[in-house]
Amino acid sequence: MFRGITLGLGTWQKARSFQQVPRRQEHKMPEHLKKVETDKDPEFSAMVLYYYHKAAQKMEKELVKEMDVYSHMKPEEKQARVTAILNLIGSVTTSLEVSFPIIKSNGQYEIITGYRSHHIRHRLPLKGGIRYATDVDESEVKALASIMTFKCACVNLPYGGSKGGIRIDPKKYTVNELQTITRRYTMELLKRNMIGPGIDVPAPDVNTSPREMSWIVDQYTKTFGYKDINAAAIVTGKPVHCGGINGRNSATGRGVWKAGDLFLQDKEWMDLLKWKTGWKDKKVIVQGFGNVGSFAAKFVHEAGAKVIGIKEMDVSLENKDGIDINDLFAYKDEKKSIKGYSKATEAKSDLLKAECDILMPCATQKVITSENANDIKAKMILEGANGPTTPAGEKILLDKGVLFVPDLYCNAGGVTVSYFEYLKNINHVSYGKMNSKTTSQLIHEVINSINESLCQAKDVELPDIEPNDRLKQIRDCTKEAEIVDAALQTVMESAAAGIKATANQFELCNDLRTAAYVWSVFKIFRAMESSGISQQ
Template sequence: MVEYYYHRALVMVEPALLDYLKKHTHLSDKKRTQRVAGILKVMGSCNSSLQFEFPLQRKNGDYEIVHGYRSQHSVHRLPCKGGIRFSNVVDLEEVKALAALMTYKCACSNIPFGGAKGGVAINPKEYTVAELQRITRRYTLELAKKNYIGAGIDVPAPDVNTSGREMSWIVDTYIKTLGYNDLNAAACVTGKPINGGGIHGRVEATGRGVYMTINYFMHDEKWMKLIGLEVGFKNKTAIIQGYGNVGSYAAVYLQRSGVKVTGVLEFDCNLTNKDGIDTLKLQKYKEDNKGSIKGFPGAQETGPELMYEKCDILVVAAMEKAITQDNAGKIKCKVIAEGANGPTTPAADVILRKNGVLVLPDLLANAGGVTVSYFEFLKNLNHVSFGKLSIKFWRDSNTALLDTVEQSLKASNIEAKMKPTPIFESMMSGANEKQIVNSGLEYSMTKACQNVSQAASTHNLELDMRTAAYITAIEKIFVTYDEHGLAL
């Protein structure tokens, strides 16, 4: 799927790349053509992959062989970046595809990383916490032995069935082995808990990024006119497929903006309520109910056909290939936001465009996670929290400013007591880390959306935002390879 989308974009962008190389006046037309072809071949291939196996003794005394993978797709920028997932369906081909997707995602969102991905072929629900910790630490050791982890080499992050807990185990293992003499060892992974060097705003970042992408296009008159929707969120409805970390936060932000969430699909239960589901309460209910949304009061349980109910926005935030040729024609929404990686097959993508559905692709919509991971990476390298050094300075400066105005009024015989408004009071100390992260994420996502929107207009792609996003990524990676030089 990733290769198909990539090559589809190449057909559109190749003439523009040839024009770009005209700046090299010493190259003949034939040499330019060869250089473009060479760079695109390198860009589309996977740089290196690691596959290994190790034994695990289970709690009952049995032994089994665990399979681990890590792929580094592109090293045009270092370090490589990509999550680690625990799934019994993970294999080398899936990891390579997801690593490629990470390359294009980082480029599309202006994040200076290459793409990578890792996985362990287990179902984590079948293992104890102690067994998962031994698996994670051994996986880290295998990566370290092969030089597949490090702040300047390859920086993993959480993915499917992994979280800050696993990242803590990874960084602890790395620091106590290969990285014990490395000042920046904590930057070997992102998505860590706050006390372990993580950053505020990382947990909700991917879901927030999905919401920001929807928000941008829903308020763009051109694209809304093309699909026949009114601009904005007023009187809009949404259905969320996959109520995990990404889907739940996307739902919460949509609800806060006035969107009515009328349906939620999760692996164990599907809920609907035409009057709207309170997503904040549902999120808390899931946490209190051992990860299940089953039995949530005020919503009716329904079957999988809920995904095909009429709505304005459909967020697909579960696993890959959720929308296929068989079910794409049943979908009745106007906007699809891909919170998961690869949820739409190429055949389904064609059907959706023909039906006038605006698909906001994964490499754009769910880039919030890697964007805030980049902020965490910078925080670890700087060894100081964002905003920590300037908080007291800005409070003292703003207090002095108010005092100056008050003294000036008194000098003019005007008695007045200067007091900050509630909004100014909250901003007097400058921004804290979470505010800085959220504003940085919003800027990055908005800029990426603008670039993709512009590419769609420039290449006359109409609703094909996926190809526009790939074109945006390809152009940026191409320039990097061209400027750094390429051995052929």
């Protein structure tokens, strides 16, 4: 009798204990983001968070498995740790708004508002641009800071993400007024320890350039950084003569080309599209012919593709036989616009919907939406701009079998070369100065030595050994821009391999955006989890 009661009591206690263990709380899409998937015109900030949470849902089980290294933890504790870190990644740790007065050249007073956001500080320094535009606000800056974190992790750069901006139309200010605004904004950030070579390293963005970066370096050097030997590293994107780097101007466009190339040269991925590998005879349309679009067009043109259309704000050009991009570059340099270019005709219809193989949106956000996605005929999209596709538009195209190479990875060439500039500044030596001549001479002498040895052979006439094209390329890679270009391609290759492996592991098929986010978040999560969650 007592034995039966004991068993019954034990069973009841086990059942009670089981009831006390909470069920595993699966990561869920926040309620306010659920509509983003079908929204015709979602906020860019909502799009970034939507993509992040979508990736977090895919990978959560794998992250919980990684917690098995903590044998002392209960299942619910492992889940709680994963949930806490995922929630932290989905938030912005610091966001600053500053306001300050300036006196304009006409004597009027004006209050200027600026922002700087730090996403998460799992890696320092943080990295993100500064933009000048009338639509700059806290929400946009937070979203852009978040995507910088994911972008840096995607291409294996040891940075966290940040972003900043000033709410002005720079066309309405004189150069002296812009310099005053830039220097004052710099001081507001420095006083709050928001930027610095080891804290947060800004760069040019919309309506800013190497000029503004020079002003920031100068302001820092004369004030807070007057004893800092690494003062030049407070920003990247500087003029070369102020510590900048050769190859930065074309880096984002080159990265767009390289990102596409790494999929176009991969037979497994081209079989998905039923294409032959390579760029040859692929028809390309480029939306935007600014810095990113123009260089992306140039590199795909040189790779063998036909750029049959270019869409700009004021004009669209098309030529079914292909546009000579180098010639168009020269025309734009002279005329400051592509309008009136005689070797192509002005398109009357929307080029986004034209017949082509590859579409490269390289200008603005949300140009591909649910309203035009059904009419887009491209089978591959290289996102040179940030956020050119809405989730609703993307879903339609993914269902049609279109292969997206997402902005997160595709336009990371710029920040990658910014990282090289940062390394140049803190190492205080330019690329190639110490060893490029030695490497070049070594290859020359190896070839000469082989030829001299062959000449010793008697009664046998042997031809001179000549280096092949690839060896010549390595031998002649002695200039900083060439070294930077080679390093950029290495970074893009490594990231592409990770994204492809992630897509296969999670069976994501052509959904490369989710694959890129998962690939990035794994690294961010591990960095944060290994560092510990401090309560101090």
